[in-house]
Amino acid sequence: MLERLHSFEEDYLALHPSVIKRHRQSEKRRARNVESKTKLRTLIKKARQAIESKNPDSVSAQIKAVNQALGKAVSKGTITRNTASRWLSRLSRSANSTAMAS
Numbered sequence: 001m002l003e004r005l006h007s008f009e010e011d012y013l014a015l016h017p018s019v020i021k022r023h024r025q026s027e028k029r030r031a032r033n034v035e036s037k038t039k040l041r042t043l044i045k046k047a048r049q050a051i052e053s054k055n056p057d058s059v060s061a062q063i064k065a066v067n068q069a070l071g072k073a074v075s076k077g078t079i080t081r082n083t084a085s086r087w088l089s090r091l092s093r094s095a096n097s098t099a100m101a102s
Helices: 004-009 017-053 056-076 080-100
Strands: none
Touching: 017 056, 017 080, 056 080
16 A cells, blocks of 8 residues: 555655555545536536526526535635635626626
8 A cells, every 4th residue: 555655655654554544535625626616617607608698597597506615615615715705896896797687
């Protein structure tokens, strides 16, 4: 086990069981966080496209989906509450400004 780990990891990784486990856990968490953030970015892009298309039904559905995904990401600890609030605020402000312009 230690030889396999040492062969593909950095040379400065400590070879203690607790460090190896910690590293394994951090890799899993990182993969989960990357997946969550990728999904969030995709939903935000779809919401922006809906805002540009000026379809009010689509916009409200997309913003609702983004809000749910942001809430889940905050509860999992992927992003902070203030970041989620800021992203949602920007989307809502953009949607409202295009609705007022129409």
